[in-house]
Every structure is written in structure tokens, then in C-alpha cells.
Amino acid sequence: MAVSKCRRLSGGALRELLDxxxxxxxxxxxxxxxxxxxxxxxxxxxxxxxxxxxxVFFLTNNSTxxxxxxxxxxxxxxxxxxxxxxxGTAFCSAAFLKSEAKLEGKVYLIGSAAxxxxxxxxxxxxxxxxxxxxxxxxxxxxxxxxxxEVRAVLVGFDEHFSYMKLNKALQYxxxxxxxxxxxxxxxxxxxxxxxxxxxxxxxxxxxxxxxQRQAVVVGKPSKFMFECVxxxxxxxxxxxxxVGDRLDTDILLGxxxxxKTLLTLTGVSTVADAEAHQRSGxxxxxxxxxxxxxxxxxxxxxxxxx
Amino acid sequence: MAVSKCRRLSGGALRELLDxxxxxxxxxxxxxxxxxxxxxxxxxxxxxxxxxxxxVFFLTNNSTxxxxxxxxxxxxxxxxxxxxxxxGTAFCSAAFLKSEAKLEGKVYLIGSAAxxxxxxxxxxxxxxxxxxxxxxxxxxxxxxxxxxEVRAVLVGFDEHFSYMKLNKALQYxxxxxxxxxxxxxxxxxxxxxxxxxxxxxxxxxxxxxxxQRQAVVVGKPSKFMFECVxxxxxxxxxxxxxVGDRLDTDILLGxxxxxKTLLTLTGVSTVADAEAHQRSGxxxxxxxxxxxxxxxxxxxxxxxxx
Numbered sequence: 001m002a003v004s005k006c007r008r009l010s011g012g013a014l015r016e017l018l019d020x021x022x023x024x025x026x027x028x029x030x031x032x033x034x035x036x037x038x039x040x041x042x043x044x045x046x047x048x049x050x051x052x053x054x055x056v057f058f059l060t061n062n063s064t065x066x067x068x069x070x071x072x073x074x075x076x077x078x079x080x081x082x083x084x085x086x087x088g089t090a091f092c093s094a095a096f097l098k099s100e101a102k103l104e105g106k107v108y109l110i111g112s113a114a115x116x117x118x119x120x121x122x123x124x125x126x127x128x129x130x131x132x133x134x135x136x137x138x139x140x141x142x143x144x145x146x147x148x149e150v151r152a153v154l155v156g157f158d159e160h161f162s163y164m165k166l167n168k169a170l171q172y173x174x175x176x177x178x179x180x181x182x183x184x185x186x187x188x189x190x191x192x193x194x195x196x197x198x199x200x201x202x203x204x205x206x207x208x209x210x211x212q213r214q215a216v217v218v219g220k221p222s223k224f225m226f227e228c229v230x231x232x233x234x235x236x237x238x239x240x241x242x243v244g245d246r247l248d249t250d251i252l253l254g255x256x257x258x259x260k261t262l263l264t265l266t267g268v269s270t271v272a273d274a275e276a277h278q279r280s281g282x283x284x285x286x287x288x289x290x291x292x293x294x295x296x297x298x299x300x301x302x303x304x305x306x
Numbered sequence: 307m308a309v310s311k312c313r314r315l316s317g318g319a320l321r322e323l324l325d326x327x328x329x330x331x332x333x334x335x336x337x338x339x340x341x342x343x344x345x346x347x348x349x350x351x352x353x354x355x356x357x358x359x360x361x362v363f364f365l366t367n368n369s370t371x372x373x374x375x376x377x378x379x380x381x382x383x384x385x386x387x388x389x390x391x392x393x394g395t396a397f398c399s400a401a402f403l404k405s406e407a408k409l410e411g412k413v414y415l416i417g418s419a420a421x422x423x424x425x426x427x428x429x430x431x432x433x434x435x436x437x438x439x440x441x442x443x444x445x446x447x448x449x450x451x452x453x454x455e456v457r458a459v460l461v462g463f464d465e466h467f468s469y470m471k472l473n474k475a476l477q478y479x480x481x482x483x484x485x486x487x488x489x490x491x492x493x494x495x496x497x498x499x500x501x502x503x504x505x506x507x508x509x510x511x512x513x514x515x516x517x518q519r520q521a522v523v524v525g526k527p528s529k530f531m532f533e534c535v536x537x538x539x540x541x542x543x544x545x546x547x548x549v550g551d552r553l554d555t556d557i558l559l560g561x562x563x564x565x566k567t568l569l570t571l572t573g574v575s576t577v578a579d580a581e582a583h584q585r586s587g588x589x590x591x592x593x594x595x596x597x598x599x600x601x602x603x604x605x606x607x608x609x610x611x612x
Binding site for chain 2: 159
């Protein structure tokens with residue numbers, strides 16, 4: 001008999017689920033906080049999970065902060081958290097380039113100072129961070145000076161994204177030996193009041209279109225994001241719970257890696273979205289159906305009291 | 307019996323083809339010129355076609371010049387040409403917004419001063435041309451001041467493309483009544499020596515990804531580009547020849563509109579590309595197989611002498 005999915009999690013099932021896992025992975029924005037406000041009860045849940053002997057990690061596709069910056073924010077909002085508990089795409093893409101791709105050379109970085117810092121902390125130099133407006137004419141753009149030591153283009157969130165950066169990425173990527181890595185493919189960053197701004201996925205799509213190549217993506221739903229944690233801490237996928245607010249990143253990552261999955265409704269996706277995926281019968285979309293859902297992570301509290 | 311396609315055009319077939327058409331549409335870059343150099347013999351071909359009573363038009367996806375700027379360049383390179391013979395996407399997208407979309411309001415323009423000028427000449431005001439670097443923080447970006455009279459976003463080539471422009475386009479396009487138009491989807495602008503820079507297609511893809519909407523595209527292979535000429539001059543598709551160097555824009559436009567098609571090998575596409583499309587058996591790709599090919603438009607000369 002097929003196990004029914006996307007069930008409301010409460011009571012005995014909740015206790016049973018928590019008993020069955022050793023580790024819990026939380027997405028951040030829309031799950032344990034929104035912008036600069038903690039989701040009510042979230043810190044309590046995280047801190048109690050730890051008291052109950054669970055290992056807790058934070059997995060975010062956001063590339064604008066270092067592990068240290070995330071740990072500071074977590075602690076400020078009342079979470080019991082250390083740098084080593086945080087896996088953001090700034091850190092994970094540096095880890096990917098260093099340990100997986102064994103990069104020898106520099107990175108052309110479309111990204112933030114935080115990404116620069118994470119690269120530096122694994123000994124990788126970058127060029128490209130900061131404003132880079134266009135100058136000169138077409139013929140100059142194609143012949144723009146390139147750094148001969150660059151061996152990879154890395155695209156993350158960059159508010160200074162410009163035509164010149166797109167052009168430089170293209171010129172580096174004309175060399176088929178130049179690696180091409182993206183932090184994530186999120187198309188929008190949701191803000192308060194239903195507002196949103198363009199996400200890294202837009203910048204990456206522009207570079208992919210120019211380069212006529214597809215980037216290796218480090219962030220969720222790419223398995224690398226889980227392997228990055230699992231490799232360091234020896235996690236057993238079957239005993240790991242992924243908690244997230246996005247079906248196409250968090251829940252799909254969980255499905256891709258054989259984790260248990262829990263959707264929380266304080267962020268982007270809805271139960272109706274999940275049900276539509278379930279009805280589609282399409283394999284990829286079925287991977288976006290969570291095992292369970294809750295209105296908010298605060299609903300885990302009853303099973304953690306006492 | 308199926309007519310064989312992609313035949314080398316010469317001798318009697320060439321004469322027959324030219325006798326059978328009243329109008330000839332030329333793509334520009336890679337067909338009658340490369341950068342600032344005319345293709346040898348091209349001006350002679352165009353001028354003789356006119357002497358033989360053919361109507362000649364110039365159709366280009368390039369959005370960086372007005373009709374007037376193109377006519378100047380054509381004449382400088384020896385072509386007998388007037389403004390009204392030129393259909394670039396700066397002109398055609400202004401025509402689209404005015405006559406097809408009946409736009410009442412302003413345009414948020416990601417594009418050039420030439421586009422601004424073509425819009426103005428049909429009485430449409432724009433905002434957005436020129437540099438627009440980011441300032442402030444995330445919360446400011448989502449709340450960036452918008453012009454309440456804007457009713458359309460138009461994306462063409464813009465060397466000042468920036469994160470802030472992408473963001474403004476997203477904010478305007480959150481209104482489902484805001485039109486969304488792109489000049490073309492060319493991914494690269496080929497330059498001399500096999501060099502290339504990012505084309506409008508990259509910028510449009512970024513905006514489409516952010517807006518989660520698809521733009522109406524004015525340029526080749528969209529039928530609108532041909533209708534723009536045909537509507538003004540009463541062209542008969544069956545008696546019109548499209549000459550181009552790109553299978554996915556020029557030749558596909560011709561197929562989409564029922565024109566005769568001629569590939570010239572002085573630009574982007576090759577006979578091998580065309581043959582691969584033919585072998586694919588896939589409907590869309592078959593539309594990219596030209597009726598004929600020549601090494602250069604100069605090969606039309608023998609049929610036009612005397």
C-alpha cells in the first residue's frame with residue numbers, strides 16, 4: 001500500500017517522526033525567520049530539539065552571508081547555534097570549488113563580499129566583486145582584459161550585476177576548461193507584504209544564455225548541499241528530517257536525498273501547490289510533495305515539552 | 307514528390323528564383339555587411355535588384371539604431387536605400403506598441419537612445435534609458451518609486467543593464483495589465499574574429515525569469531517583423547525572398563511567413579547546421595532549413611548583369 005503523503009503533522013505522528021530522526025535540517029527564511037523577525041516559537045523548537053539530543057543544521061540558498069554572519073543572526077534571534085551548524089551557498093560553493101572541483105586558480109565572482117570571504121577562507125582568490133559599469137564600445141567589450149589565472153566563474157546574488165559582468169563571464173566561459181558554478185536558481189527573493197526582488201536565478205539564467213552553457217548548481221535542490229553537511233557529520237539520510245517552506249528547493253532536496261520532508265506554511269509554498277504536484281503524476285513534480293506539513297514550526301513544540 | 311531543400315543556388319535556378327519574386331528582404335549583419343565593412347558585391351546586388359524593379363527591404367533584429375541611422379550607414383557603404391526601407395527592432399517595437407497593442411501610457415525601457423527616439427517618433431514616452439546603478443538596501447529595492455503612467459516594459463539591447471533595471475522591470479510587471487515586449491531573443495552579438503558579446507536574449511531571459519512571464523517578441527523569427535513590412539507595402543509572401551545568415555531568426559521567419567528563403571554563409575550559420583535541422587525531422591527545426599544557400603550574396607550578381 002502506498003504511504004499517503006502531504007499529511008498534516010500532529011499528535012502521535014509528530015512524536016513518532018521526531019523519535020525516528022537523529023538530525024533536523026532547517027531552511028531559514030520563511031521557516032525559522034522572516035526577514036529580521038523570528039517565527040514565533042521557532043527558537044524554542046530548535047533549542048529543545050538540541051536538548052533532546054537531535055543535531056540541528058541550517059541550510060539556506062541565500063549567498064549574501066558568511067557562516068559567521070548567519071550564526072550571529074541566529075543567536076541574536078534566540079537560537080542556540082554555532083558557525084559550524086550553518087550551510088549557506090556562499091560557504092557551500094567555496095567548499096564545492098575547493099573539495100569537489102579541486103580548483104587551482106582564481107574565481108571570476110558575480111557575487112557578494114560574503115562570498116569573497118568564504119572563498120578566501122578556503123584559500124581561493126577572486127576577482128569581480130563590486131560595481132563594474134560598462135565603458136568603451138562594443139569592440140572593447142569583446143576584448144576586455146581578463147585575468148589569466150581565472151579558472152572558474154561563480155554566480156551568486158549580486159546587486160551590482162551589470163552588462164559588463166555578464167560580458168566578462170561570457171568571455172571567461174568561452175574557454176571550455178573554465179568551470180561554471182551557480183549558488184542557486186531561486187528566481188525571486190520574497191520580502192514582507194508579498195513583495196519580491198529578483199533572485200540569483202535571474203542572473204544565472206542571463207549568464208547561462210550568454211555562455212550557452214549550463215552551470216553546476218550548488219544550492220538546494222542540488223544534492224551537494226546535503227552532502228556538504230552529511231559528509232562532515234556522517235548523517236544518515238533515513239534518520240534526517242528536512243524542514244522547509246519551498247517545494248522546489250527544500251522539499252525536492254529532501255526527496256532527492258532520501259530524507260523525510262516537512263513543509264511549513266509560513267513562507268512561499270502552499271498545500272494547494274503540493275497537491276497540484278501530487279496530482280500531476282509527473283516524476284519530478286512528485287519529488288516536490290512533502291511527507292508532512294505544519295502551519296508553522298511552532299507546531300513541533302508539543303512533542304518537545306517536558 | 308517533396309521538393310529538396312537547402313540547395314546550392316546558381317545558374318538557371320538562380321535566374322528562376324529572382325524572376326519569381328517581387329520583393330527581397332535582407333538581414334544586415336553577416337549578410338550585406340560585417341561590422342563596418344560591406345560584404346564585397348552586396349551593394350551592387352541590392353542596387354541592381356532595384357534597377358530590375360524588385361522592392362528591397364532591410365530587416366534587422368539589432369535594436370541599437372533608428373531607421374535614419376541605418377539608412378545613413380547603408381548609403382555610406384554604397385547601398386541605394388531610404389529610411390522607409392529599413393525595419394529594425396527599435397522601429398518595429400515602437401510600431402508594435404502603437405499600432406498593435408494600442409498602448410496608452412509610458413514605456414519602462416531597458417534599451418538604447420535609438421529605441422527612445424523611435425518610441426518618441428510614434429508619440430510614446432519612455433523612462434529608464436541610461437545608467438541605473440543600485441543604491442540603498444533590499445527593502446528599498448522592492449519599494450523603488452515607479453512611474454504610475456507606465457503601462458509596458460520593453461526590453462532591447464542595453465549596455466547599462468543592471469540589477470536595478472531588472473528589479474524595476476519586475477516591479478512593473480507584477481501588474482498583470484502591464485505589457486511585456488522584447489525586441490529579440492538573439493543570445494549573442496557576433497563580432498569580428500569569432501568574438502561575441504552578450505545579446506538582448508540574455509537580458510530578456512533575466513527579466514522573464516524575474517517576472518515569471520514571457521515577453522511578446524517583435525523581432526525575427528516573430529511574424530510581426532514581416533507583417534510590419536507587408537502591411538505597409540502589400541507584399542505577397544509567395545513572391546518574397548528572405549535572405550539571411552541565421553537559421554533560427556532569418557530562415558525561420560521566412561518559413562513562418564511562407565516566404566522563399568536563402569541562407570548566405572558570410573555570417574553565423576553553416577550548411578552543416580541546416581542539414582542537421584533537416585535530418586532532425588522535428589517540425590520547428592525543419593522551419594530552419596532554407597530553400598537555398600549561397601557562399602555570399604555576391605553570387606546573385608550573374609543573374610542581375612546586363
